[in-house]
Amino acid sequence: MPELRIDPLSGHRTIVAGERSRRPGGAPTCAPPEAIDPGTDPFAEGHEDRTPPELYAVRANGGVPNSGGWKVRVVPNLYPALDPADDAAPAPEQARGENLFASLPATGAHEVIINGPQSVLSLAELPVEQVQAALEVWRERMRVHRAQSPYVQLIVNERREAGASLPHTHAQLYALSFVPASVARERERAGAYATRTMGQDLLGDLVAEEVRRRERVVAIDDEAVLLAPYASRLPYQLMLVPRVPRARFEDPGATGATLLHDGLRRLARHLGSSPPLNMWVRTAPAGAEAFCWRIDVMPRLTHLAGLELSTELNLNIVAPEDAASALREA
Numbered sequence: 001m002p003e004l005r006i007d008p009l010s011g012h013r014t015i016v017a018g019e020r021s022r023r024p025g026g027a028p029t030c031a032p033p034e035a036i037d038p039g040t041d042p043f044a045e046g047h048e049d050r051t052p053p054e055l056y057a058v059r060a061n062g063g064v065p066n067s068g069g070w071k072v073r074v075v076p077n078l079y080p081a082l083d084p085a086d087d088a089a090p091a092p093e094q095a096r097g098e099n100l101f102a103s104l105p106a107t108g109a110h111e112v113i114i115n116g117p118q119s120v121l122s123l124a125e126l127p128v129e130q131v132q133a134a135l136e137v138w139r140e141r142m143r144v145h146r147a148q149s150p151y152v153q154l155i156v157n158e159r160r161e162a163g164a165s166l167p168h169t170h171a172q173l174y175a176l177s178f179v180p181a182s183v184a185r186e187r188e189r190a191g192a193y194a195t196r197t198m199g200q201d202l203l204g205d206l207v208a209e210e211v212r213r214r215e216r217v218v219a220i221d222d223e224a225v226l227l228a229p230y231a232s233r234l235p236y237q238l239m240l241v242p243r244v245p246r247a248r249f250e251d252p253g254a255t256g257a258t259l260l261h262d263g264l265r266r267l268a269r270h271l272g273s274s275p276p277l278n279m280w281v282r283t284a285p286a287g288a289e290a291f292c293w294r295i296d297v298m299p300r301l302t303h304l305a306g307l308e309l310s311t312e313l314n315l316n317i318v319a320p321e322d323a324a325s326a327l328r329e330a
Contacts, residue, residue, distance in 0.1 A: 005231035008206055010186050014231045014314040018322060028235045028301035028318060030271040033159055036119040036167050043073075043168035045117035051075045055111060056144075058137060071130070072137040073114045082108035082174060109145055109175035113137055113154075114168065121167050122158050122274035124264035132257040138171060138281065142250035145175035150286040151183060152176070152250075161276035162300045179285045187288045194290035203292035204245035216324045218263060224256030226263045228320035228327070235318035236271075236327070238263050238297040247284035249293035260295060263327070267299060270330040276300040 002017040042050035048066045056074040063069045083106060115134040116126050123131050142152045153174045157164040179187070193202040207225050210216055218226045218238065229239045240256045240263065249255070268274040278298045284291035308314055 007229065007231040009189065009203060010182065011189065012231065012233070012312070012314070014233050014316050016232075016316050016319050018317060018319040028271075028299075030273055030275045030299075030301055032273040033121055033167070036121060038119040041119045041166075041168050043114045043166065043170060044119050045070065048073075051112075052078055056137070056141065058133060070117060071133050072116065074137065074141055075112050075114070077110040077112050077172065080110035082106050082110045082176075084109065104177075107177050108149060109173070111141060111173040113141060113171040113173060115170055120169055122264065122268070123156070123169055123261065124268050124274045126169065126261075128258055128261045131261045132255070134171070135255040135257040135260075138173075139250045139255065141173050142281075142283065145173070146248075146250060149175040150177065151179045152283065153180070154281045154283075156277075156279040158274065158279070159276035159300075162278050179287070183282070183285050186282070187285055187291060190288070190290045190292075199290075201245040201290060201292050203241055203294060207241045207243075215321050218266065218324050218327045219259060221259045221262075223254035224259045226259050228324040230320060232316050232318075232320040232323065233314035234298050234316060235301050236267060236275075236299045236323045237316075237320070238267075238327075240295040240297070242293065245292040247288060247291045247293065249281050249283040249295075256295065260297075263297065266327045266330040267297075270326050271299075271301075 002015055005014050005016055006012070007014070038044050041047065045068050048054070048068065052075050054066055054073055054075050057065065058071045059069050060071065061069070113134070115123060116130045118126060118130070120126060123134070126134075138154050142154060145152050153176060154171055155174070156171045158169065159167070190202045194200060207227070210227050211220070211225060216228045216230060218228060220226070222243070224240050224242050226238060226240050229237055240260050242254055242256060244253070246253050264274065277300055279295065281293065281295050283293045302317065
């Protein structure tokens with residue numbers, strides 16, 4: 001029977017209706033992508049002159065900036081969504097305009113983190129050691145911007161169907177001048193739970209119960225737990241959570257990189273290729289007294305249609321329990 005499920009972290013509602021995947025044309029699909037042409041890849045090693053000058057890079061033996069030999073490289077976004085903060089810009093609370101049509105300057109930082117020199121489309125196609133190095137750079141760049149930004153959002157878009165304008169695997173960092181409403185709601189729910197339970201961690205308790213039940217857990221290692229969330233919005237959605245709750249991803253401690261790589265490879269094996277997906281790090285926003293970081297992975301195997309766009313109510317045609325079972329076997 002279809003079920004309406006409520007995400008305990010955000011309050012978001014999803015209709016889980018697995019039978020709909022059996023309707024004509026309803027099953028999730030994943031067509032293999034075309035390979036990248038290294039000769040035209042601006043993020044490939046040796047093409048450093050095709051990007052803006054680098055902000056940061058990891059090179060095994062040092063080296064000259066904007067040269068080869070790098071393992072992970074960070075550059076400004078060539079077409080930034082945010083302008084660098086200007087001392088002359090109005091404060092966030094000083095919105096321009098009145099009444100119905102207020103606006104603010106879109107200030108902050110917008111960076112690209114090239115996850116590796118290899119011309120591949122997905123983190124799943126990199127060696128696990130390269131993924132570990134990439135996630136360490138994610139944390140480093142988040143730390144750089146944390147003091148000046150109420151929220152730092154790190155995302156990964158893989159394949160054009162999920163919004164990637166360039167196919168070479170990369171992350172994007174947005175240092176925002178405000179806390180987005182969805183993040184603020186999670187902060188409030190986590191804080192309310194801690195107050196109600198005398199200091200317990202909402203996500204930590206949720207994962208402990210998921211591990212006890214086992215029905216939505218995909219894999220566990222020494223650092224993290226990988227599971228299909230109870231109220232998954234999309235088929236084969238995954239969530240990676242540290243075994244020891246920690247507020248901020250960018251603080252010292254485990255990143256879960258090995259288990260993340262394992263989960264992405266499970267998706268690729270089960271679906272026949274690495275799917276289009278969106279991924280992001282949810283870290284503690286400014287003002288969060290109770291929070292736990294996580295990494296969300298959203299494969300884009302189905303379309304967002306009228307129901308989702310008109311109500312923000314998702315319709316998921318693969319039950320999380322079925323997704324977890326399939327990925328455990330992959």
